Amino acid sequence: MLCVFNGDVMVLSPSWTTYKPQSQLAGHKAIVIHTKQEDEWRLTPSLVEQVVMENKLSPHRLLIMCNPDNPTGTSYQAHHLNQLSEVFRKHNIIVLSDEIYARLSFEGKHESIAKFYPEGTILSTGISKWASAGGWRLGYHIYPDKLSEMRKAVASGASHTYSCAPAPVQHAALWLYKWTDEVQDYVLHERRILHAVALYTFRELTSVGVKVVMSTAGYYMFPNFEILRPALNARGITTGNQMCDAIMNEASVALMAGGPAFLRPVDDLTVRLCYINFDGGKAMQASRKRGTEGPLDDDFVVEHCRTLMEAIQALKKWVETQLDSERE
CATH class of the missing domain: 3.40.640.10 (Type I PLP-dependent aspartate aminotransferase-like (Major domain))
Structure with missing residues (x-):
């Protein structure tokens, strides 16, 4: 186009x-x-x-x-x-x-x-x-x-x-767009799981001062770690890519810097966070066992999206460590 x-x-x-x-x-x-x-x-x-x-x-x-x-x-x-x-x-x-x-x-x-x-x-x-x-x-x-x-x-x-x-993809798409009860059920639980994980991620990061706009769909959010700038400056970390490298090396969490890849300034401390690092098939089974009434809670995330939960906790702890070092 x-x-x-x-x-x-x-x-x-x-x-x-x-x-x-x-x-x-x-x-x-x-x-x-x-x-x-x-x-x-x-x-x-x-x-x-x-x-x-x-x-x-x-x-x-x-x-x-x-x-x-x-x-x-x-x-x-x-x-x-x-x-x-x-x-x-x-x-x-x-x-x-x-x-x-x-x-x-x-x-x-x-x-x-x-x-x-x-x-x-x-x-x-x-x-x-x-x-x-x-x-x-x-x-x-x-x-x-x-x-x-x-x-x-x-x-x-x-x-x-x-x-x-490819022909197999065409056949799959034709079936998907019939929007059968089976497909609708899949999407319902998919949205429900992603919503629970997004809420968990949002609450945990904002609890330590990270600025985050709550996601409304999909599986991404765009946290802003500006609160860490004084602490990071003291370490010689002045760009988003440098910060992401430090997070990877020190907390084993992989993030993508907002700049320049996502067209933010190079010194911006925003990142793209993708919150789907868990077994979606197992989470889907667990969601279906719980039925469709009401949202899924943090206990669901902790039990069935554990790798993601551990990553968010590691990231949260890393933020707290930087803030503590600044106070010292």
Whole structure:
């Protein structure tokens, strides 16, 4: 899609690691819009207005957004999308909405910008996340009638890159999209487990002063360890990558620095934390045994998601050690 698009491309910070490189490989100079933690890492109408005002944009404009988001885990509610749709419409901005995590919304109430801005939204999604089909990649775009010429151009360009999805994946996708009771039950327990793990992770990290926006879907969050900056500076640690190296070496927890991979500044102390380091099959069996009434508690996480729990506790202890060293 980026290869056939002729115009300006905008991406968010933080954002998934490949949006900007893909734009550059397609010959675009991606314009980065920096979202804020106080806005729960969401794009706002004022930020859109600002980027339009500060840049000499071509008449053709494309913005890539991920909802629910990777790496932050944040989502957009109806009122957010309604306000954004007005500014997108005003400035003739096409939106590529990556909604690959939509079915993993903890509350099962995902809202799509396509509902509010149908004429200018390209919806992108697939089966790899919600159906636990990592590696079995089958994705698709949905184009509005107004962008039918772009759809034709994308289909033509894609035909020179690949033929079709493998036959076994096509059959699996057809079965999944029948949305049978079995598939719905799987997704229900999947969301329930991820929600419990996200809450546990959020509570444990915020209890020691780490700033975290609570995830609303998927399996990522974006903690900010700014509270440790004085202690880390004293150790000569001034970048996110250096901090992640220290955490790996001293606590055996692997994290990805927010900058530069996720388009945050290099000295930013944000990280992407992926909270699925546990046996999902066993957790799924345990969730089904408990029935579907009510949420899962911390005891469930401790018992059935133990490797993840131990990692979060190790990370929490590491934070406490840095704070203690600063006080000394």
